[in-house]
Amino acid sequence: xxxxxxxxxxxWQRPGGLPGQVKRHDGKxxxxxxxxxxxxxxxxxxxxxxxxxxGLLGDFVxxxxxxxxxxxxxxxxxxxxxxxxxxGVTLVGPSGNERWSFQVFPLPDVVYNRVPHRKAEVADxxxxxxxxxxxxxxxxxxxxxxxxxxxxxxxxxxxxTKDLIPVTERLTTADTLARFCKQHALVYLKPTGGSLGMGxxxxxRKGQVYNIRFRRDxxxxxxxxxxxxxxxxxVRSYNATRTxxxxxxxxxxxxxxxATDFRVHMHxxxxxxxxxxxxxxxxxxxxxxxxxxHNGGHVLAGDVILRDWYGADAKRMRQQLIESSVRVxxxxxxxxxxxxxxxxxxxxxxxxxxxxxxxxxAKPGRAIFKHPDLRExxxxxxxxxxxxxxxxxxxxxxxxxxx
Numbered sequence: 001x002x003x004x005x006x007x008x009x010x011x012w013q014r015p016g017g018l019p020g021q022v023k024r025h026d027g028k029x030x031x032x033x034x035x036x037x038x039x040x041x042x043x044x045x046x047x048x049x050x051x052x053x054x055g056l057l058g059d060f061v062x063x064x065x066x067x068x069x070x071x072x073x074x075x076x077x078x079x080x081x082x083x084x085x086x087x088g089v090t091l092v093g094p095s096g097n098e099r100w101s102f103q104v105f106p107l108p109d110v111v112y113n114r115v116p117h118r119k120a121e122v123a124d125x126x127x128x129x130x131x132x133x134x135x136x137x138x139x140x141x142x143x144x145x146x147x148x149x150x151x152x153x154x155x156x157x158x159x160x161t162k163d164l165i166p167v168t169e170r171l172t173t174a175d176t177l178a179r180f181c182k183q184h185a186l187v188y189l190k191p192t193g194g195s196l197g198m199g200x201x202x203x204x205r206k207g208q209v210y211n212i213r214f215r216r217d218x219x220x221x222x223x224x225x226x227x228x229x230x231x232x233x234x235v236r237s238y239n240a241t242r243t244x245x246x247x248x249x250x251x252x253x254x255x256x257x258x259a260t261d262f263r264v265h266m267h268x269x270x271x272x273x274x275x276x277x278x279x280x281x282x283x284x285x286x287x288x289x290x291x292x293x294h295n296g297g298h299v300l301a302g303d304v305i306l307r308d309w310y311g312a313d314a315k316r317m318r319q320q321l322i323e324s325s326v327r328v329x330x331x332x333x334x335x336x337x338x339x340x341x342x343x344x345x346x347x348x349x350x351x352x353x354x355x356x357x358x359x360x361x362a363k364p365g366r367a368i369f370k371h372p373d374l375r376e377x378x379x380x381x382x383x384x385x386x387x388x389x390x391x392x393x394x395x396x397x398x399x400x401x402x403x
Contacts, residue, residue, distance in 0.1 A: 033393035035064060035071040035386065036108030038129060038140075040120045042075045042089060046100050049073070049089045054100075056366050057114060061091050062098070063382035067397060069390060072105050076115070077125040079107070081132060109393035111140040112341075112385065114363060118145050139392040141339040145362050148245055149192045150335065155357070158331045164324055164357045166248040171235065177246065178228035181205045186249030189235055191242035199239045202249070202289045203231070213289050214238065220289060250356050252348045255305050259284045261291050261348035261358065262302050263368050264325045265377070268341045270387030270396055274329045276322045277384055278377025280368030281305035282346075301373035309349075321347060324355045332360055341388040 037060060041051055048054045050073060057073050064071030074088035084107045092101045111133055115121050121144055133140045152168040155161040171177060171189060181187050181203060191199040202213045210225045212234075225231040235244060252259045263280045279302030282291035291297045302321075306314040325345050333340045344364020348356045369378025390397045 031070070031106075033069060033109045033390045033395040034106060035069060035110055035112060035389045035393070036086060036088065036105075037061070037071065037073045037112045037114050038076055038126070039073060039114045039116060040075055040077075040123065040126070041116065042073060042078070044102070046102075049100050049102075053116060058091065059366060059369075059378060059382040060112070060385055063379065064386045065091055065098075066095070067383065067386055069386055069397070070105075071386065071389075072103070072108075074105075075125070076123070076129040079129060079132075107136075108138065109395065110389045111138060112389055113140055113142045113144070116363070121145060139339060141341045141389070141392060142362055143336045143338050143340075146332075146335060146360070147192045148190055148359070149243070151332070151360050152245065152247075154335050155328065155331060155360075160327050161331045161357075164328065164355065166250055166356060166358070168245055168247045171232075171244040171246050174229040174232035177232050177235075180246045181210065181228065184248045186251065188247045188249050190245045190247055191239055192245060199242060200289050201235060201238065215289055247358075250348055250350050250358075252350060253309060255281065255283050255300075255308065258286065259291060260305060261346055262305075262321065263299075263364075264302075264321060264345040264347050265364060265366075265368065265381050266325055266329050266343045266345060267381055267384035268388045269384050270391050272388070272391060274326045275384060276325060277381035278368065278374050279303070279318070279321065280371065280374055280377075282368075299368050299371050299374075301371060304373070317349070317353075321349075321355055324357065328357050328360060336362070339392055341392075342385060 037057055039050060039053070039057065041053070042049055043051070050057050061071050061073065072086070072088035072090040074086045078087040080086070086105045086107060087102065088105050089100050089102050091098045093099050115126055120126060130140060149170065152165060155165045156168065167184065169176065169180060182205070185205050187203040189201040189203060204211045208226065210228070210231045211222065212225065212231065213220060213222050225234065252261055254260060260281055260283045263282060265277045267275055267277050269275050281300040281302045281304065282297050283300060284291040284297045303314065303318065306317050310317050325347060328345060329343050332343065342364065344361035345357055346359035348358060350356065366378060366381070368374055369381065387397055
């Protein structure tokens with residue numbers, strides 16, 4: 001941000017203890033870049049100001065602090081547009097002894113959209129913040145969530161990515177379900193707006209019989225249907241408020257007897273190039289419908305799994321996985337308005353070594369980075385986000401995230 005310097009006096013004085021790069025240029029003082037992380041649920045709690053998301057968002061604030069960049073978290077409702085100030089929270093103090101501090105900050109130079117869910121995304125304060133940022137030409141990146149249907153439709157229409165996506169169609173009638181299951185012996189039925197593997201149903205057709213597996217009451221259950229209409233009625237009652245998609249099932253490679261896929265955490269770096277900050281392997285729990293940790297799975301470093309499968313060829317497969325992920329990220333940029341700096345991709349490798357992309361998350365979680373072997377990847381991921389934000393603000397940092 002730029003501040004006037006009338007009579008040698010700052011209009012806004014940076015509070016002591018906060019990071020930030022201060023420069024004078026043409027009679028003005030430049031303090032920045034100033035990065036604001038927009039969310040909801042910030043509360044007056046100096047231990048956990050964003051509740052269970054304090055650790056997730058704190059990763060970005062901590063990375064900014066290490067790069068001597070001022071970054072704060074704020075509720076979309078806590079902006080005084082007339083005064084051009086924001087009440088937010090940031091980390092202060094030496095590394096290892098940091099504490100959360102609430103301050104009144106200037107408007108950010110760039111906004112990183114980390115609104116936590118779809119309902120909050122359409123709240124009046126969030127919509128107003130987006131609109132005002134556009135009017136004031138404040139860059140805002142990662143505009144919104146996407147749902148599975150629009151993601152699959154987009155990627156399947158793109159010649160550069162359609163070979164990476166399993167066949168996917170909307171579930172509309174019992175007849176469409178019967179036809180799809182006839183074409184694909186293994187099918188996954190997915191709610192369009194679901195997350196964490198919630199609501200997914202696995203269907204295996206054997207002759208005229210449909211064997212399904214699904215999650216209910218914190219456990220997995222099996223049942224069988226002899227007709228497609230009976231299965232269709234079950235799906236509609238199982239998750240009555242959701243629109244479902246039918247997706248071709250892929251027989252994934254297995255690690256120690258369990259289906260395994262990967263979370264590829266993608267970021268744009270300070271030069272605007274897509275990079276894989278980290279790759280986590282997700283190993284399904286015994287008998288689970290999906291590989292999600294929520295469903296009993298566990299995380300390993302992706303390289304550990306690739307070496308187990310491919311030995312000396314693991315680096316080549318890792319590079320193919322990254323190249324496929326970059327193709328998807330580049331394609332999906334066209335789906336959102338404004339700049340995009342991050343995607344969390346769920347990818348898999350089948351028994352023939354073919355790479356598939358199953359999901360693209362616009363606001364990915366960071367659970368994979370809790371694994372000891374992926375903690376440095378987590379720090380790299382957070383640095384990429386800050387470096388990209390600084391570049392969008394027109395104040396690129398001298399050093400871009402390496403490591």
